[in-house]
Amino acid sequence: MGNFFSKKDFIFEKKVRAMESNINKLETKILSSKNEHYNNNKKNIFYFFIIELLLATFLYEKFASSDSLSEKAMGLYYSLFTTIMIYLLIKLDRLFFGIYIKNNENKLIKLYSGLEKLFEERKLETDFEKTKNLLEAYEVFKKKIDNRPSNLVDIKDNINREVHRSDYNEKIPVSIVEEHHIGPRLLCKL
The missing domain is CATH 1.10.287 (Helix Hairpins)
Incomplete structure (x- = not known):
């Protein structure tokens, strides 16, 4: 049973x-x-x-x-x-x-x-x-x-806050990520 x-x-x-x-x-x-x-x-x-x-x-x-x-x-x-x-x-x-x-x-x-x-x-x-x-x-x-995030605009806002780098557990500003093309690309809703 x-x-x-x-x-x-x-x-x-x-x-x-x-x-x-x-x-x-x-x-x-x-x-x-x-x-x-x-x-x-x-x-x-x-x-x-x-x-x-x-x-x-x-x-x-x-x-x-x-x-x-x-x-x-x-x-x-x-x-x-x-x-x-x-x-x-x-x-x-x-x-x-x-x-x-x-x-x-x-x-x-x-x-x-x-x-x-x-x-x-x-x-x-x-x-x-x-x-x-x-x-x-x-x-x-x-x-x-x-x-x-419910849509692509929210994704963009979440990415703009901060991007976490899991390798070294440190926070990287988005400007550095965008300059070196690291991480997700920013999107906007049509």
């Missing part, structure tokens, strides 16, 4: 650890997706301006070299069409990344609620000592989650 209860506790702990690892993986995935989305937007804007500069040069040459109005109109049409297509591609990229990030955030919310339900069910069981220890461990995990 005792073996049955110990297996049951082990299964519960295994479920909790699996859910915590899934939550951590999903949070990392969301943050990396936001970083990639931000970097893609910067690249897209840069390339958009380069292409627009080339199109403006092409259009100027077309107007200067052609004598007929129809050739000038076709050059303007192609330039305008290319600009609209590039703009639509950038918007589609932003839309797809936004949907992807929202889906992952919804999955994360479901995992949090599943973890809450799992612990609520565990509270109803009679093994008080084991449940108390597990709930204390969960409270520590929950405090860690509650203290984590």
